[in-house]
Amino acid sequence: MHRVIILGGGFGGVAAALNLRARLAAADEVILVDRRTHFMMGFRKSWVITGRSPADEGRRPLAALEQRGIRVLNGTVTAIDPAARAVEVDGRRLEADALVIALGAELAPDQIPGFAEHALNFYAPEELPRIADAVKNFRGGRVLIGIFGLPYKCPPAPFELALLLDEFFRDRGVPVTIEVFGPQPMAIPVLGPAGCAAIEGRLAARGITFLPNHRATRIEAGEVVFGRGRRTFDLLIGVPPHRVPAVVSRSGLATNGWVTVNPETLETGFPDVYAIGDVTEVLMADGRPLPKAGVFAEAGGEVAAARIAARFAGRQPEETFAGNGHCYLEVGGGEAMVVRGGFLAKPAPAIEVLGPSPGYLREKYEFERRRLETWFGD
Numbered sequence: 001m002h003r004v005i006i007l008g009g010g011f012g013g014v015a016a017a018l019n020l021r022a023r024l025a026a027a028d029e030v031i032l033v034d035r036r037t038h039f040m041m042g043f044r045k046s047w048v049i050t051g052r053s054p055a056d057e058g059r060r061p062l063a064a065l066e067q068r069g070i071r072v073l074n075g076t077v078t079a080i081d082p083a084a085r086a087v088e089v090d091g092r093r094l095e096a097d098a099l100v101i102a103l104g105a106e107l108a109p110d111q112i113p114g115f116a117e118h119a120l121n122f123y124a125p126e127e128l129p130r131i132a133d134a135v136k137n138f139r140g141g142r143v144l145i146g147i148f149g150l151p152y153k154c155p156p157a158p159f160e161l162a163l164l165l166d167e168f169f170r171d172r173g174v175p176v177t178i179e180v181f182g183p184q185p186m187a188i189p190v191l192g193p194a195g196c197a198a199i200e201g202r203l204a205a206r207g208i209t210f211l212p213n214h215r216a217t218r219i220e221a222g223e224v225v226f227g228r229g230r231r232t233f234d235l236l237i238g239v240p241p242h243r244v245p246a247v248v249s250r251s252g253l254a255t256n257g258w259v260t261v262n263p264e265t266l267e268t269g270f271p272d273v274y275a276i277g278d279v280t281e282v283l284m285a286d287g288r289p290l291p292k293a294g295v296f297a298e299a300g301g302e303v304a305a306a307r308i309a310a311r312f313a314g315r316q317p318e319e320t321f322a323g324n325g326h327c328y329l330e331v332g333g334g335e336a337m338v339v340r341g342g343f344l345a346k347p348a349p350a351i352e353v354l355g356p357s358p359g360y361l362r363e364k365y366e367f368e369r370r371r372l373e374t375w376f377g378d
């Protein structure tokens with residue numbers, strides 16, 4: 001009998017658990033640990049903020065995985081010992097034959113003085129009701145959407161939020177000026193100059209200002225302070241800096257800020273210890289990091305599961321992580337663009353930006369529906 005412990009029940013962890021369950025013998029144990037009780041996709045946040053669809057509609061209990069033969073432990077991972085393939089959950093030690101680390105990226109608003117007091121944290125699920133209320137009750141003025149650190153997950157998300165908020169306020173006749181700032185020289189550098197021009201053109205057409213090369217150092221009441229200059233706001237929605245979860249940092253696995261893995265096998269330096277998704281850093285051929293996105297975490301979970309199952313069966317693992325993926329960027333008006341390609345292609349990432357079209361928005365709804373149905377069974 002073998003035991004696999006999966007740390008984290010997000011995109012990567014759930015995909016790994018289900019794929020392992022499908023591949024391993026019934027007597028083998030698949031354990032998934034998460035301190036959260038529910039799964040929800042990141043992109044639903046914009047729908048909650050703009051009142052389009054409530055969080056509960058896309059939230060599913062991780063405990064539903066128990067019916068699929070996965071043991072779900074609700075608790076906090078307090079230590080990881082990769083050499084022993086052992087972990088502690090709320091102080092209790094568990095050992096395994098293989099570990100999959102899928103703990104994601106931790107939000108670090110504390111790295112920006114004033115963030116907690118003055119900004120609404122777009123990426124914290126627990127803040128969603130507060131943001132939705134603030135947006136609903138906003139009577140006009142300057143809305144700032146800020147990217148406060150790199151890397152951050154789902155690079156298109158703040159731009160999508162700007163477009164959806166523009167539509168929201170326009171429909172209600174609320175007079176607003178919307179600005180998006182970030183530290184990078186273009187909106188989403190991974191898309192290249194042509195892809196960025198498409199996104200930035202879309203923002204400009206809606207009167208949304210994009211402020212590149214704006215690295216915020218702190219926030220004061222009604223003002224974001226940059227290395228050079230300041231920007232006032234009446235409503236500030238921020239993407240906080242991200243960092244590797246503290247427990248991963250303590251384990252010694254994050255030698256480079258994030259967990260370094262073999263980009264094809266997703267193995268860490270420790271035998272039978274894999275890391276997938278946002279907790280890792282995988283470099284593309286141009287030297288930039290692969291964007292942190294659910295599609296890559298999910299694909300990583302599938303690869304790790306297949307390789308673990310092969311090892312347990314005494315076979316040479318063959319499945320590798322290809323870095324192919326896509327994600328949708330809603331532009332309002334019932335349309336979305338799609339960004340897709342081979343992000344790990346050589347000699348350079350091969351990425352295209354298509355649309356917008358109503359069909360891509362339908363695909364986005366389908367993306368969520370299909371996964372919730374196959375993963376949690378409804």
Ligand SMILES: Cc1cc2nc3c(=O)[nH]c(=O)nc-3n(C[C@H](O)[C@H](O)[C@H](O)COP(=O)(O)OP(=O)(O)OC[C@H]3O[C@@H](n4cnc5c(N)ncnc54)[C@H](O)[C@@H]3O)c2cc1C
Nearest residue numbers: 008010011012035042043077104154277278293294295297
């Ligand atoms: C607004 C927004 C929009 C997005 N849109 C898209 C999109 O359209 N397409 C796309 O592909 N991606 C999108 N993403 C990104 C996507 O959500 C992440 O990249 C993805 O969730 C990463 O998966 P993961 O499994 O690596 O980590 P996560 O999904 O973050 O899962 C990590 C899990 O680990 C748990 N955890 C962490 N530390 C501990 C601990 N110590 N003990 C116990 N549990 C712990 C957490 O509770 C969490 O459930 C979006 C993200 C946001 C915020």
